[in-house]
Amino acid sequence: MALATIDYVIIALYFIVMVAIGFIAMRFTKTQEDYLVAGRRLSFPLFFGCMAALALGGGSTVGSAQLGYQYGFGGIWLNVSIGLGLILAGFLITSKLSKLRALSVNEVVEGSYGPTARIFSSVLTLIYTLTLSVVQVISIGTIINGVLGIDSTLSMVLGGGIVILYTFVGGMWSVTMTDIVQFAIKTVGILILAPLFCISAAGGWDALVSKVPETYLSAGSMGFDKSFAYLVLYVPGLIIGQDIWQRIFTAKNQKVSKSGTICAGAYSILYAFATVIIGMSVAVLLPQLDNSQNAFVTGVTTFLPVGVRGLVLAAAMAATMSVSSGTILAASTILYNDLFVRFIDRKPHRTNQMGITRICALLIGIVVMVCALWINDVLVGIDISYGYLSGCVFVPLVASFVLKRFSPKAGLYALAVSAVVVTGCFLTMGTASSIPIVAGMTSGLVAYLIVNLLSKQKVTSPFIDDAAGALETQEQTVAQGAKREDPASPQAAGEGSENPTLSPSGSTSDERP
Template sequence: MEPVDYIVLVLYFGTLLVIAVYANKKQKTAEDYYVGGRGVGTLPLAALWMSSWVGGAAIMGTAEKSFEIGISSLWYPLSMFSGFIFFALIFAGRIKRLGDRHRHITYPDLIEQRYDTRVRLVSTVTTILAFVGYTASQLLSAAHIITSITGISLGYSFLVATTVTVVYTSVGGFFAVEKTDRFQTLLVIVGISAVATPLTWSALGDASRLGTELPADFFQLGSWGWGAIVAMFISMVLTFFTSMDSYTRCFAAKSVRAARNGTLVAALIVLCISVSICFLGMSAKILIPEGTDGSSTLIRLIMHVFPAGVKGLMLVTILSAIMSTADTCILCASANLTRDVYQRFINPVAPQARVMRISICSSILVGVIGALVGWYSKSIINLLIMTFTINSAGLFLPTLGVFFWKRASSRAAFWSMSISLVTVLGWYLGKGAFPDSVLFAIDPVWPGLVASALLFFPLSLTAPGYREAEQNG
């Protein structure tokens, strides 16, 4: 690393903090802090979607998998692309209309409006667990990048990544996140597709080397393993329908059209960037010296191939993608603690000034807990897939019931969510305790979904009565 690369990094961190201070002056209410006053247009909304999904796993994880198994790694971003499309066409407009009608801020707001307080509580617990996991994975990625850039220990890198991310998120809230995400999405698009890809192509000299020097199975779609691919695809797509950031994006949109179109634009951007990242990971298999594994593939490619100045720009590009996802995760879990716990159960009549203070404190708490979880984690992509499963298996069917099944009952939603959550967590514990067990080799998403279905449908159909759901047009 040359001095100019360090200057780029310092300028990036400084820009984030300045934006946070500016944004803090615009926020007066919790609605401002968490959904930006419900006035976000199509392109800013696409940037917010990008910040939610194109982080450590999408960039670092896809590059690592591309380095290890080739084009089969594209199943991760393809499942993400599919989730965007399905959500935009099926849910985005409905969520926006219902959210505006009832002034929803969080996913549990919508769940309680359709079911009851018990169901809200279970969805809140599930969402907090998932978003702490998401936060941990992003801070873990950011710490590894800072270590690669500066050479300082991983512990100090964790401290830097956590401090900067937590400060600009907690102080600036939604307005800071929205402004930084525009900046960071532009960095990702330019850095990955317009800078990194051409430079790597040039370093290869001849792109045909990919076909002649890589193993044949690098060009097989199923080399990841079809069982793992299907389970990941299901978990990812279902997570779009149950992840709270999907709902806050729609609540924040200025119109139904913006909610739908912003999601579709994000899908196209994700697809373009992911193909570039796959190319980078496969190229690294040729360009990076032998004897290395897939960990930190993209970082090592940058350090090995790119010139001074560009190294700093590229590392900041990756860091910006990761930190933009981390800020979204922190803000979502903070909303759960503030809106769904404090305002709902502890102090429903709290003045806005106090709610804002609680919001900032909640953001700090989530960031610290996420950093601690990340410190004890090893695999970025495995941590992400685990949190996708926790967030999707038990919540998906009751969420569909909100919009499409009048007979869905509160009792059914409560027990299906609760037992599914316990099943998924228990399955992961079983996988850790009995790694050679045939039973626990089954991906936890399947027993989680089965447990949810076996409770949700029978309990709804046998309920003596049910509450009519308010339907969207």
């Protein structure tokens, strides 16, 4: 693929800037909270840009353009599903999550359903985040290989290695600062410039519309089954995904987390139309592509002017790298917070926390890179991960937000029953269908309702509004006691308040479970 020298220069500068930002972010990373959740102090502009960058990756860019090439406006459902998931997350959970000082989804699961549920949830979310990271690294390699013509293995090592490096060095502050740059590049390059130039190349909007098949102008051109499959696959996963929650925890208050998440959802819907229009334009001008997956890169390199091509291709890499860095950090958080602290060192000294957390991030990065180099197709893994995450974890987790009182046993039974059902569906129907997720949710909901109805032992949800005052009082009381009981706590050292972890009774504890 022939690019002008200026295009190569822009792409090279992009990589250099990403690495430089990673090392600059080390100045802001002084505590474990800085490393994992950017000190919980992001304002709206930073939070909104980072959430939008995290949600929209290589699949949302290259994959959505491919769907536009094949189906026209019916292809919007990939990114519209992501947008709806973020909007629902904004309305349903962000305000309640902001009242906590948790680091992972699994802390919240244990707060409602106990330590056994946390272990099960930790395994599922770790597989989910690892698989997403692997897919993104493979996508980075594919884009670099297609754009620069570098060997595919070397492309993955180059692109994935840069992501792993700046994530390892600066943690969430590196991810935040690089995501903002990536968000700006994506907005200018993919949301604005690429569709305009592609429409112009097709002869204008009226000419484009007149040349595509009539079915391309319908949002239902993919058919109900495929459109519904995207909704089922992405909406629940966006609401309860560790990578999304960890970004929510970075907001400085609940107003920022709610408005920023909802706006990122709206941005995702606009992004859906932009990428689909790129694909539709390529379908009109180059209808005989050997591989529709190349619609995005082919359209950019063919119809965009010199300089702009480099910017837009860098934007495609940015989309993939922003998701990859977020999922790698999310996986390392689960490894540290839900497994290392849970089973190896229940009270790590504060002087060791940063080092151990960085080691976890490096280990996750190595695992992701090895898997990306050796696995050719992880789409089945993605389907399985989303199947177990959405089909098993979604119902009990959302129930803890909605119900005022519930039985901890209800969550455990729902997790167990839905896991059996999802596994059975995968074995009998394969992984490509949306039926396993729907069946898992349905069976989990039925099991949850029956056990919750029959059980006499119930606890108060830690998320109901009328419990907020009592919860805050409990946090203050426990924090005072922690000064005497835990010499490694920040209260004892005079460094501020520790992250309370919810207990199954809805109270809080400064000690990790």
